[in-house]
């Protein structure tokens with residue numbers, strides 16, 4: 001499953017999708033109070049939305065992701081933006097770092113995709129120093145993204161026995177998973193605000209990379225058309241604009257402070 005995930009997230013042009021997920025990096029950097037002098041680890045970092053913001057705040061940043069292709073893109077992006085980030089390939093369930101060596105560990109829509117949630121959160125807390133923070137941005141179960149993944153799953157079912165990534169966006173579940181490691185857990189609700197010229201333009205945008213690109217490449221054209229018809233209906237249902245498309249997909253920002 002992990003090698004498939006590394007391939008799927010490395011498909012196509014992820015930097016375009018990263019422009020959409022960047023809206024969720026801002027509240028997480030704020031909620032974790034990332035600042036100059038801290039040592040920060042961004043896991044499942046993609047091409048480095050949080051990592052680059054943290055480095056611009058003056059933090060010393062390490063970024064990791066399961067997909068070697070995204071790590072290469074992240075390295076190129078940080079070089080282009082003139083920030084120094086230490087990039088490597090790593091699975092969030094098995095982080096290649098010593099215990100208690102970071103001031104903050106973050107993940108935007110990343111660690112939520114690891115198949116063993118308890119292992120992922122244990123690793124994130126293991127590498128953070130006592131008294132310091134682990135923060136995640138997680139799509140809620142009713143968000144546009146969760147519902148779109150639900151449509152994908154009805155055509156291409158996920159492996160049995162793996163919990164839904166969107167359980168991380170349920171407040172009670174997130175709290176229950178953080179609490180064994182954290183003295184305090186703060187949860188905020190936020191929404192991204194995505195604008196497209198039309199429903200078709202919105203769908204095409206997601207075809208640039210990740211699971212939607214994988215479905216387009218691997219499903220037969222008729223099945224793919226049936227799937228996208230349902231996704232277009234979803235966009236119509238959630239569209240908040242009279243002209244064009246405005247989608248505000250909800251996510252939780254969950255920040256836990258490690259017991260000292």
Ligand SMILES: C[S@@+](CC[C@H](N)C(=O)[O-])C[C@H]1O[C@@H](n2cnc3c(N)ncnc32)[C@H](O)[C@@H]1O
Nearest residue numbers: 009021044045046066067091092108110113114
């Ligand atoms: C939706 S992308 C989010 C990327 C980035 N954080 C952002 O905000 O754009 C999901 C990311 O999770 C990564 N990922 C999935 N499972 C992972 C795992 N077990 N360990 C590390 N990264 C993982 C993928 O490779 C992908 O980069």
